[in-house]
Amino acid sequence: MKMVVVMMIMMVMAMVSEANMIEQTCKETPDFNLCVSLLDSDPRGSSADTSGLALILVDKIKGLATKTLKEINTLYKKRPELKQALDECSRRYNTILKADVPEAIEAISKGVPKFGEDGVIDAGVEAAVCEGDFKGKSPLTSLTKSMQKVSNVARAIVRMLL
Amino acid sequence: NYVVDLEASHHVYNRLTQSSNIKSPSVNQPYRTGFHFQPPKNWMNGPMIYKGIYHLFYQWNPKGAVWGNIVWAHSTSTDLINWDPHPPAIFPSEPFDINGCWSGSATILPDGKPVILYTGIDPKNQQVQNIAEPKDLSDPYLVEWKKSPLNPLMAPDAVNGINASSFRDPTTAWLGHDKKWRVIIGSKIHRRGLAITYTSKDFLKWEKSPEPLHYDDGSGMWECPDFFPVTRFGSKGVETSSFGEPNEVLKHVLKISLDDTKHDYYTIGTYDRVGDKFVPDKGFKMDGTAPRYDYGKYYASKTFYDSAKNRRVLWGWTNESSSVEDDVEKGWSGIQRLRMKQVNLRNKVLNSRSRLEVYGVTAAQADVEVLFKVRNLEKADVIQPSWTDPQLICSKMNVSVESGLGPFGLMVLASKNLEEYTSVYFRIFKARQNSNKYVVVMCSDQSRSSLEEDNDKTTYGAFVDINPRQPLSLRALIDHSVVESFGGRGRACITSRVYPKLAMGKNSHLFAFNYGSQSVDVLSLSAWSMKSAQIS
Numbered sequence: 001m002k003m004v005v006v007m008m009i010m011m012v013m014a015m016v017s018e019a020n021m022i023e024q025t026c027k028e029t030p031d032f033n034l035c036v037s038l039l040d041s042d043p044r045g046s047s048a049d050t051s052g053l054a055l056i057l058v059d060k061i062k063g064l065a066t067k068t069l070k071e072i073n074t075l076y077k078k079r080p081e082l083k084q085a086l087d088e089c090s091r092r093y094n095t096i097l098k099a100d101v102p103e104a105i106e107a108i109s110k111g112v113p114k115f116g117e118d119g120v121i122d123a124g125v126e127a128a129v130c131e132g133d134f135k136g137k138s139p140l141t142s143l144t145k146s147m148q149k150v151s152n153v154a155r156a157i158v159r160m161l162l
Numbered sequence: 163n164y165v166v167d168l169e170a171s172h173h174v175y176n177r178l179t180q181s182s183n184i185k186s187p188s189v190n191q192p193y194r195t196g197f198h199f200q201p202p203k204n205w206m207n208g209p210m211i212y213k214g215i216y217h218l219f220y221q222w223n224p225k226g227a228v229w230g231n232i233v234w235a236h237s238t239s240t241d242l243i244n245w246d247p248h249p250p251a252i253f254p255s256e257p258f259d260i261n262g263c264w265s266g267s268a269t270i271l272p273d274g275k276p277v278i279l280y281t282g283i284d285p286k287n288q289q290v291q292n293i294a295e296p297k298d299l300s301d302p303y304l305v306e307w308k309k310s311p312l313n314p315l316m317a318p319d320a321v322n323g324i325n326a327s328s329f330r331d332p333t334t335a336w337l338g339h340d341k342k343w344r345v346i347i348g349s350k351i352h353r354r355g356l357a358i359t360y361t362s363k364d365f366l367k368w369e370k371s372p373e374p375l376h377y378d379d380g381s382g383m384w385e386c387p388d389f390f391p392v393t394r395f396g397s398k399g400v401e402t403s404s405f406g407e408p409n410e411v412l413k414h415v416l417k418i419s420l421d422d423t424k425h426d427y428y429t430i431g432t433y434d435r436v437g438d439k440f441v442p443d444k445g446f447k448m449d450g451t452a453p454r455y456d457y458g459k460y461y462a463s464k465t466f467y468d469s470a471k472n473r474r475v476l477w478g479w480t481n482e483s484s485s486v487e488d489d490v491e492k493g494w495s496g497i498q499r500l501r502m503k504q505v506n507l508r509n510k511v512l513n514s515r516s517r518l519e520v521y522g523v524t525a526a527q528a529d530v531e532v533l534f535k536v537r538n539l540e541k542a543d544v545i546q547p548s549w550t551d552p553q554l555i556c557s558k559m560n561v562s563v564e565s566g567l568g569p570f571g572l573m574v575l576a577s578k579n580l581e582e583y584t585s586v587y588f589r590i591f592k593a594r595q596n597s598n599k600y601v602v603v604m605c606s607d608q609s610r611s612s613l614e615e616d617n618d619k620t621t622y623g624a625f626v627d628i629n630p631r632q633p634l635s636l637r638a639l640i641d642h643s644v645v646e647s648f649g650g651r652g653r654a655c656i657t658s659r660v661y662p663k664l665a666m667g668k669n670s671h672l673f674a675f676n677y678g679s680q681s682v683d684v685l686s687l688s689a690w691s692m693k694s695a696q697i698s
Binding site (some may be wrong): 092097099100102103106107109110111112113114115118119121123125126128129132162 | 166196224227228229230261262264283287289326327328382383422423424485486487614616
């Protein structure tokens with residue numbers, strides 16, 4: 001019985017200290033709440049080191065880019081008058097998926113976080129450019145703003161690896 | 163009371179992209195350089211000379227315009243201007259480099275044979291050091307290279323405790339009095355940046371020295387270290403292993419690239435050959451406070467000793483300031499940086515608030531040097547004591563801000579009506595009220611360089627160690643999307659990348675200007691239209 005109690009206490013302590021890793025890391029980012037919610041919701045978050053946490057965020061960038069591209073596709077039919085801006089956004093978000101994300105993954109995994117930083121920063125840049133093209137009448141604002149926020153958090157974590 | 167408090171964050175929009183569709187560069191390429199080295203497409207980063215032919219090896223991504231899938235691409239030249247491309251020299255082929263062939267350096271052995279030490283990425287994504295040598299020494303172009311089965315020659319393990327993701331960029335090796343080779347490799351332990359030293363008698367079996375050549379706490383990862391001797395007097399180059407002539411005083415230079423700030427820094431000091439230690443001279447610290455080769459966009463530089471001309475040549479890498487999508491569209495990213503028709507002006511006066519256009523030169527591809535003479539030095543404003551960062555001074559005061567003396571300089575890659583321009587200029591301050599000491603600031607201002615919004619238009623600045631009582635020289639190498647500026651004949655250098663939408667090609671203009679309160683004399687202005695070199 002004592003053994004079971006000791007083990008349970010150890011498990012709880014382990015869980016608490018894993019949660020602390022995420023909290024400690026997220027404290028050093030510009031958006032603690034967003035950071036924690038992204039990392040906590042991912043099953044890999046609880047046992048990841050800083051590199052691992054950075055890769056989870058790159059994954060979130062990838063997911064968000066995919067989601068945004070889907071939204072862009074539905075908008076072509078709903079808002080045909082926005083075709084030009086949607087085309088530009090499509091190019092920008094494809095760049096995030098085909099260039100920034102693979103670059104960041106390779107760089108973080110191989111120990112040159114500098115190029116990972118470039119990749120995640122650019123994800124935010126591409127989102128901002130896309131948003132700007134609508135000249136104030138964007139149907140994608142919440143998605144592009146999300147990308148910029150995630151990019152900022154990801155950048156802060158990647159910089160911890162430098 | 164000026165409070166210069168901004169954080170000029172150096173946005174490194176180093177974009178390189180890995181796209182699985184290799185995009186053919188679009189036909190319209192207004193930003194490709196005419197005389198700066200760049201790959202035909204995709205991304206780039208040891209230079210050397212062998213049998214009279216210069217070799218440039220650079221980090222290349224064959225699959226796209228971002229960093230990734232890195233191999234050693236290879237070009238040769240007889241004049242450092244025109245280049246012939248060759249197939250990649252080193253690319254992943256063995257476990258010791260299967261996940262990447264990263265930076266390294268060439269060493270010319272005493273018998274004249276060149277060898278390359280480079281960082282390879284192994285199957286576990288660990289950074290290791292390998293050797294490669296030419297397959298056929300009778301091929302002057304050294305196209306093919308072979309790798310030793312003894313690789314990796316240096317690797318992190320439990321005994322040496324080297325950080326496996328922070329162990330890269332071996333330098334050119336040098337010989338000690340004991341006939342042993344030394345090489346340094348960049349590394350870090352937490353926030354301590356260091357240059358790990360390895361020694362070898364035969365260039366194959368290497369031993370880690372117990373102490374690094376040098377280190378600094380807090381500077382972070384040391385990338386691309388470079389270590390070489392210089393003469394105390396005179397300007398000839400010194401071979402890397404040289405002990406100097408009998409009565410010659412040699413100093414050594416240690417240069418590093420800091421991951422944290424993405425700048426290159428150097429310190430001058432003494433090489434203690436007994437302890438294998440580098441001791442910076444008084445006043446130098448090998449961290450982000452050290453002087454830089456270039457105060458703009460410039461990284462991962464490396465020198466080599468040019469035995470043909472007894473000089474040491476420096477190569478640097480300047481990446482893009484545009485977004486990745488733009489780089490993918492262009493199909494290329496990154497340049498390496500080094501005269502035709504000439505226009506001359508002499509003895510002109512640039513009055514306050516005036517501009518002078520330079521005609522007759524291809525303003526998008528030019529080399530322009532101007533010699534200014536300042537009168538009325540006593541009219542210079544006093545510098546604020548808190549203004550210790552020249553980049554902040556330049557960022558806070560753009561060309562529309564008038565000082566006693568300055569801004570005066572050049573506007574390059576300018577559109578006719580100045581909707582777009584890049585300005586490179588001086589401001590002169592008094593060091594203190596009633597002082598006869600002056601501070602000269604040089605700025606490279608990209609903030610109005612392009613109507614395109616998503617470029618990195620960070621302003622750069624540097625202090626120039628020149629006496630403003632003497633004529634001040636300002637030189638700019640302008641090459642479509644790059645401006646390399648030299649103040650005081652190279653006492654300060656600033657490189658920047660710009661992408662004008664209007665001021666391209668024939669629509670590009672060149673002006674000398676003076677927006678300060680006092681007139682400035684233009685003793686001479688020479689501008690050469692540069693011919694396009696064969697780059698790739």
